Amino acid sequence: xxxxxxxxxxxxxGLATRVLADVDPIVIKGQHFFYKTNGTEFFIRGVAYQQSxxxxxxxxxxxxxxxxxxxxxxxxxxxxxxxxxxxxxxRVYAIDAKGNHDQCMQQLADAxxxxxxxxxxxxxxxxxDDPKWNDDLYARYTSVIDVMAKYSNTLGxxxxxxxxxxxxxTGASAYVKAAVRDSKAYIKRKNxxxxxxxxxxxxxxxxxxxxASYFDCGTADESIDFWGxxxxxxxGDSSFTESGYDVRTKEFSNYNVPAFFAEYGCNTVRxxxxxxxxxxxxxxxxxxxxxxxxxxxxxxxxxxxxxxxDGSSASKLEDFTALSSELAKATPSLTxxxxxxxxxxxxxxxxxxxxxxxAASALPPTPNSELCGCMQKALTCNVAKSVSDDDIGDLFSTxxxxxxxxxxxxxxxxxxxxxxxxxxxxxxxQIGWALNAYYDQQQSAGNGASACDFSGSAATQSVVKPTGNxxxxxxxxxxxxxxxxxxVPTAIGTGASGGSxxxxxxxxxxxxxxxxxxxNLVSIPSFAFGALQMGxxxxxxxxxxxxxxxx
Numbered sequence: 001x002x003x004x005x006x007x008x009x010x011x012x013x014g015l016a017t018r019v020l021a022d023v024d025p026i027v028i029k030g031q032h033f034f035y036k037t038n039g040t041e042f043f044i045r046g047v048a049y050q051q052s053x054x055x056x057x058x059x060x061x062x063x064x065x066x067x068x069x070x071x072x073x074x075x076x077x078x079x080x081x082x083x084x085x086x087x088x089x090x091r092v093y094a095i096d097a098k099g100n101h102d103q104c105m106q107q108l109a110d111a112x113x114x115x116x117x118x119x120x121x122x123x124x125x126x127x128x129d130d131p132k133w134n135d136d137l138y139a140r141y142t143s144v145i146d147v148m149a150k151y152s153n154t155l156g157x158x159x160x161x162x163x164x165x166x167x168x169x170t171g172a173s174a175y176v177k178a179a180v181r182d183s184k185a186y187i188k189r190k191n192x193x194x195x196x197x198x199x200x201x202x203x204x205x206x207x208x209x210x211x212a213s214y215f216d217c218g219t220a221d222e223s224i225d226f227w228g229x230x231x232x233x234x235x236g237d238s239s240f241t242e243s244g245y246d247v248r249t250k251e252f253s254n255y256n257v258p259a260f261f262a263e264y265g266c267n268t269v270r271x272x273x274x275x276x277x278x279x280x281x282x283x284x285x286x287x288x289x290x291x292x293x294x295x296x297x298x299x300x301x302x303x304x305x306x307x308x309x310d311g312s313s314a315s316k317l318e319d320f321t322a323l324s325s326e327l328a329k330a331t332p333s334l335t336x337x338x339x340x341x342x343x344x345x346x347x348x349x350x351x352x353x354x355x356x357x358x359a360a361s362a363l364p365p366t367p368n369s370e371l372c373g374c375m376q377k378a379l380t381c382n383v384a385k386s387v388s389d390d391d392i393g394d395l396f397s398t399x400x401x402x403x404x405x406x407x408x409x410x411x412x413x414x415x416x417x418x419x420x421x422x423x424x425x426x427x428x429x430q431i432g433w434a435l436n437a438y439y440d441q442q443q444s445a446g447n448g449a450s451a452c453d454f455s456g457s458a459a460t461q462s463v464v465k466p467t468g469n470x471x472x473x474x475x476x477x478x479x480x481x482x483x484x485x486x487x488v489p490t491a492i493g494t495g496a497s498g499g500s501x502x503x504x505x506x507x508x509x510x511x512x513x514x515x516x517x518x519x520n521l522v523s524i525p526s527f528a529f530g531a532l533q534m535g536x537x538x539x540x541x542x543x544x545x546x547x548x549x550x551x
Contacts, residue, residue: 022152023109028196028225030342032335033258033290039337043281044260045327046089046116046293047082051300053093053122063123068092069115070099075107077314078297081307082113085320086327089114089155091262091293094121097143105151114155116228116262116293118200119144119183126179128163131172131414133179134424138367138489141179142186149192156196156226158262159183167206167356171414173214174359180215181222182366189488196225200262203231209251210351216257217350218361227255228262230295234276236269240284243276249288256344261292267304271318277326286332294323353415362417365424368489371477372425374470375432377463381439381452382432384459392427395457399434406437409481421477421485433481 025036033042050068068074069092082090090108095101095117108115120126124140126133141159148154160176163169176199183197201211215224234243252259261280265272279285280292299305299317306320351357376382383395400407409420410430422433435458442451452458466474469490476485 023112023114025152025193026114026155027337028258029337029340031255031258031288031290031344032340034337034340041332041334041337042088042290043286043332044089044291044293045086045330046091046260046291047085047087047306048093048263048293048296049078049082049090049298050093050296051298063121065094065096065122067094067096067099067101069101069104070096072103072107073312075104077312078307079107079111079113081314081316081320082297083111085306085324087113089116089291089293090297091116091118091158093118093161095119095144095147097140097147101147101151105153109151109153114153115148115151116156116158117144117148117154118158118161119179120160126160126163126172126175128165128169128172131163131175132424133175133182133364133367135367135369135372135426137179138182138424139369141183145183145186145192145195146190149187149190149195152193154195156198157183158200158228159197159224161200161262162202162230164207164211165202166204167358170207170210170356171358173211174363174414174417177215177222177359178363178366180224181363184221184225185366185488198224198226198228198257200228200230203229203233206356210357212252212255213348213351214357214359216255216348218347220347222363223347224257226257226290227252227259228293229259230263231261232264232266234264234279235266236273237275240279245276245279245285249285252288254344255288256342256347258290259288260290263295264292265294265296265304265319267302270303272322274319274323274326277323277330281330281332283333291332358415360415360417362419364412364414364419365421365485366489367424368473368485368487369425370469370490371473371485371487372422372429374466374473375422375425375477376429378466378470378474379432379436380460380463381436381458382461383428383435384457387457389427391457392431395431395454396427396434398454399431399438403438403441405480406441407434409433409437409477418482421481421483437481 024038026042027034027036033044034040035042051066053065090113092115105115119141120137121140124137126137145157148157159179163176164171164173180197180199187195187197199215201208204211212227215227217223229248231248234245240246264276264280265274274294280289294306296304297306299308304319306317306323308315308317350361351359353360383392387395396407400411404411407420409422410425410433412419412423422430425433435452435454439448439452439458442448452460469487473485473487475483476487477483
């Protein structure tokens with residue numbers, strides 16, 4: 001995604017509360033979307049709709065963002081313009097899980113517009129260079145699902161956006177795919193209607209085919225339900241072949257789930273002509289692609305906007321006029337659902353692990369805050385309460401440098417597909433595990449007298465003996481923390497948050513700071529044990545106060 005800076009704060013106005021009405025559900029069958037009621041094929045005619053959000057796998061310490069779906073007056077201002085563009089889908093990159101979305105979602109439903117929502121936020125996302133899938137992220141993702149699942153015009157969710165963007169950070173994809181798996185399982189476990197979970201990728205030539213294969217391979221429980229492609233290769237008066245659209249279409253011709261452009265609209269030639277629209281919705285592509293989402297509605301410093309906002313007023317730009325003209329001419333051939341019999345039913349093969357792809361098919365464990373809490377209470381040696389979050393990084397370096405075995409329960413290796421059972425816990429819980437494991441080793445060797453000290457950074461505590469479910473969870477994790485915990489979480493964490501303020505920050509999917517902008521980034525020196533390596537950073541989040549149906 002292209003980053004940008006906010007230039008406007010819209011005025012709020014109260015609207016009467018209404019009973020939420022359903023829209024016609026969108027269903028998935030094979031490679032395509034359909035309206036459930038009449039079986040007509042659904043092509044996404046989308047627009048990215050959020051100011052001041054960058055969601056591309058980078059880090060930031062600022063978590064301010066504005067959720068456009070909590071501003072009913074802005075929705076009332078913008079939806080008529082979206083309708084002029086024949087929009088049926090918007091993409092929102094960060095949802096405020098504590099905000100009220102009823103009025104905007106109702107207005108969108110009345111206009112026949114669906115929403116694809118990213119599950120991350122600028123301060124809680126999977127970082128490409130130091131990926132984690134932990135209980136804070138799980139709480140964030142599930143909180144967005146909880147908020148959006150009740151709306152029948154929630155079309156789907158993105159579990160990540162451009163997280164792996166070259167062949168040096170493909171291991172991060174294992175964590176995003178784990179997020180896909182766990183988000184899908186959560187939707188099912190909560191008895192929500194089926195809502196698709198996908199991934200939005202960049203267009204990197206070295207890894208794009210491996211990425212598409214990796215997220216689709218394996219069982220249906222862990223693979224994506226749809227594939228989003230952020231692609232900017234058609235600039236100005238390009239063509240199906242010059243842009244590479246022909247090659248991309250051939251690559252996805254045997255994909256077994258819907259694929260669409262999650263972002264498009266190159267702006268190196270100004271004003272944009274959007275001549276790709278006719279091809280995207282033409283016969284060369286509609287058999288494979290399900291439309292696309294233009295980047296983006298709001299004019300910002302990056303000059304991708306369709307509309308300029310000045311308070312409560314919205315003015316159409318040249319790009320708006322050009323896009324409207326091209327979309328008006330787009331008349332894709334529609335397939336009837338009853339006449340469509342998918343032939344692409346097999347999942348892709350997982351990529352071979354090597355220098356070009358570093359994520360094995362085995363995925364990180366499901367975050368389980370109950371397991372982490374049970375483990376911490378059962379420790380004899382734990383991190384001292386006086387140790388600040390900023391100092392935890394030094395402790396990791398010390399204890400894991402003294403004993404690699406003490407850290408096996410928290411160490412992850414996506415290339416081998418091996419993950420410590422406690423590697424999804426928060427940093428304070430993880431360092432507690434490592435300190436206790438080291439203490440147990442020294443006790444067994446007869447050196448336990450001062451093994452739980454670390455210059456006052458560790459101390460013994462009263463042990464709460466695990467019983468019941470706690471005992472079962474810890475048994476599954478194993479004595480060294482290298483077991484597989486099969487029990488599903490019985491609760492989520494408390495890391496869900498919402499944005500605040502009018503924006504002005506960047507960093508979304510792939511950001512490193514915690515909830516509501518008050519998280520600490522704990523630096524942990526990298527130390528390698530052969531091919532096994534712990535990450536450079538751990539994020540400590542500190543809290544401050546159309547239905548999908550598969551046929």
